[in-house]
Amino acid sequence: MGEIRELAAAVPDPEMPMLTLDDLGILRDVRRDASGTVTVTITPTYSGCPALDAIGEDIRGCLAERGETAVEVRTRLSPPWSTDWISAEGRRKLAEHGIAPPPERGATTGGTFVPLSVRCPNCGSPRTRELSRFGATACRAIHVCAACGEPFDHVKPL
Known part of the structure; x- marks a missing residue:
C-alpha cells in the first residue's frame, strides 16, 4: 500500500498545483479491501470545495495509470481540515510561489x-x-x- 499511497499523495491540488495532496494534508487514508478495491479518503479544505470532484478524478486517473482500476475516493468531513495540516514543505512552496x-x-x-x-x-x-x-x-x-x-x-x- 505504500507505493499506492505515495502516488495519491503526489497528486497536485487543482487550485494550487504547486502543492500536492500530501502538502495540503487532505489525504487521510489509503486502503485496499479483500476484493482489491483501493479506497482513498480525503478531507477537503472546506465542505463546499469546488475542486473536490476534480481531486477525485485526478486520484483515480493517477492510480489507473499504474493499473489500479478499482478505486473509490471517499470524503471525510470530521475532523474538519485545518491549515495546521499543511506541511512545512507545503508552506515553503506557497511562499516560494x-x-x-x-x-x-x-x-x-x-x-x-x-x-x-x-x-x-x-x-x-x-x-x-x-x-x-x-x-x-x-x-x-x-x-x-x-x-x-x-x-x-x-x-x-x-
Missing part, C-alpha cells in the same frame, strides 16, 4: 485566532493589509504590501 502561508498555530485551547499581520511573501514585510476577504479561491484572501506595493494571496487560517 508568492502566496503567504497561514501562520502555524499548533494546539489551541479555544478562543479565536487573530493574526496581527500577514508577512509579504515577496519582501517579508509585515506591513500588509487585506484588500479582499476572497481571492482566487474561497480559502484565500487578497492582500497588498505597503513596503513593496505587490498584491499577493494569503491562505486564510482555518
Whole structure:
C-alpha cells in the first residue's frame, strides 16, 4: 500500500498545483479491501470545495495509470481540515510561489485566532493589509504590501 499511497499523495491540488495532496494534508487514508478495491479518503479544505470532484478524478486517473482500476475516493468531513495540516514543505512552496502561508498555530485551547499581520511573501514585510476577504479561491484572501506595493494571496487560517 505504500507505493499506492505515495502516488495519491503526489497528486497536485487543482487550485494550487504547486502543492500536492500530501502538502495540503487532505489525504487521510489509503486502503485496499479483500476484493482489491483501493479506497482513498480525503478531507477537503472546506465542505463546499469546488475542486473536490476534480481531486477525485485526478486520484483515480493517477492510480489507473499504474493499473489500479478499482478505486473509490471517499470524503471525510470530521475532523474538519485545518491549515495546521499543511506541511512545512507545503508552506515553503506557497511562499516560494508568492502566496503567504497561514501562520502555524499548533494546539489551541479555544478562543479565536487573530493574526496581527500577514508577512509579504515577496519582501517579508509585515506591513500588509487585506484588500479582499476572497481571492482566487474561497480559502484565500487578497492582500497588498505597503513596503513593496505587490498584491499577493494569503491562505486564510482555518
